[in-house]
Amino acid sequence: MKKVLKTRLLPLLLVVVLLGGMIAGCGPAPAQKAAETQKATVTEKAAETQKAAEPDKKLKIGVTVYYMSEFVTLMKNGIEQEAKAQNADLIFLDANNDVNKQLSQIENLIAQKVDVIVVAAVDSDAIVPAVDMAKNANIPLVGLNMLINTTEPYYYAGPDDVKAGELEMQAAIDKIGGKGNILILEGPIGCSAQTQRHEGNHNILAKYPDVKILAEKTANWSRAEALALTENWLQSFSGQIDAIIAHNDEMSLGAIQALEAKGLKSEIPVTGVDAIKDACVSIKNGVMDMTVFQDAVLEGSLGIKVAAMVARGEKVEPMQQLIEMKVINKDNVDSLLTTIYK
Numbered sequence: 001m002k003k004v005l006k007t008r009l010l011p012l013l014l015v016v017v018l019l020g021g022m023i024a025g026c027g028p029a030p031a032q033k034a035a036e037t038q039k040a041t042v043t044e045k046a047a048e049t050q051k052a053a054e055p056d057k058k059l060k061i062g063v064t065v066y067y068m069s070e071f072v073t074l075m076k077n078g079i080e081q082e083a084k085a086q087n088a089d090l091i092f093l094d095a096n097n098d099v100n101k102q103l104s105q106i107e108n109l110i111a112q113k114v115d116v117i118v119v120a121a122v123d124s125d126a127i128v129p130a131v132d133m134a135k136n137a138n139i140p141l142v143g144l145n146m147l148i149n150t151t152e153p154y155y156y157a158g159p160d161d162v163k164a165g166e167l168e169m170q171a172a173i174d175k176i177g178g179k180g181n182i183l184i185l186e187g188p189i190g191c192s193a194q195t196q197r198h199e200g201n202h203n204i205l206a207k208y209p210d211v212k213i214l215a216e217k218t219a220n221w222s223r224a225e226a227l228a229l230t231e232n233w234l235q236s237f238s239g240q241i242d243a244i245i246a247h248n249d250e251m252s253l254g255a256i257q258a259l260e261a262k263g264l265k266s267e268i269p270v271t272g273v274d275a276i277k278d279a280c281v282s283i284k285n286g287v288m289d290m291t292v293f294q295d296a297v298l299e300g301s302l303g304i305k306v307a308a309m310v311a312r313g314e315k316v317e318p319m320q321q322l323i324e325m326k327v328i329n330k331d332n333v334d335s336l337l338t339t340i341y342k
Helices: 031-037 039-049 070-085 099-111 128-136 161-175 192-205 223-236 249-261 277-284 296-311
Strands: 003-005 059-065 088-094 116-119 141-144 154-157 180-186 211-218 243-246 291-293 321-323 326-328
Touching: 059 070, 059 099, 059 296, 070 088, 070 249, 070 296, 088 099, 099 116, 099 128, 116 128, 116 296, 128 141, 141 296, 154 296, 161 192, 161 243, 161 291, 180 192, 180 223, 180 249, 192 211, 211 223, 223 249, 243 249, 249 277, 277 291, 296 321
Parallel strands: 003 321, 059 088, 059 116, 116 141, 141 154, 180 211, 180 243
Antiparallel strands: 291 326
């Protein structure tokens, strides 16, 4: 049964997920459903591979992330803080959105004989061989922030991306009165955040037949790509656009740049996910309409907490627990600007 981790209020929790089949957009069935149907398999395999606990063991933890966005930079802060708390040596690598580079990084981490590998995957399908590589080297692997489409048991810490997609779409639809034409800026096709936020978007859209999608296309988490794509859309759909929904804040901010250049931002609401500082400032200034807070520091810390406990042989229960996602708008944005972004 899925549980939700209350951000900053509950202790860090262990997560074990078995993902089967393919996530929507990558195949016929969401990974979460496969996880529920194969929980017994995870329990058996996890029990077989559980090592004797070594609570005082000095650890070497290898981490590879998809690329250093503002969100991942915050997540790295949590990773470094928890690694220090765990008295662990940290090897931190940026794959620069290149899955082949990320696979090579994992091979190198294995060659360096790290105790555990933490992966924020560039692509949920293409990274699957890494699970086998780690298993063959008898090194546990922790998925962070992005799910991995594999039938092998592995450890996971991350957000409820379906919920994030639902929250941002609902906010946009409420803003336009339940009807109108929208554009969707998606994350890289195939990564779990894209497929699950897409799923969440469409869960809400199914309730509003008078909301029409003019176009949905990836801008690869990039502000610059979103700016260029939105500029093209403003030409193609001139006078037809009622709202823009983006799978992350970087793309939201790119869309806003394009709208402001045409003097249209006041007419077209824009929503996003992550609650990075630039987005929160934009909301405070009355420009961006809302975002969904994904606690990057907590998420990074949780990933290393899980990694350290697994590497030391502590018992890990097979359950999926996700970080809570929270709507941030003009009414509560100061709660972030006066704390983590002060």
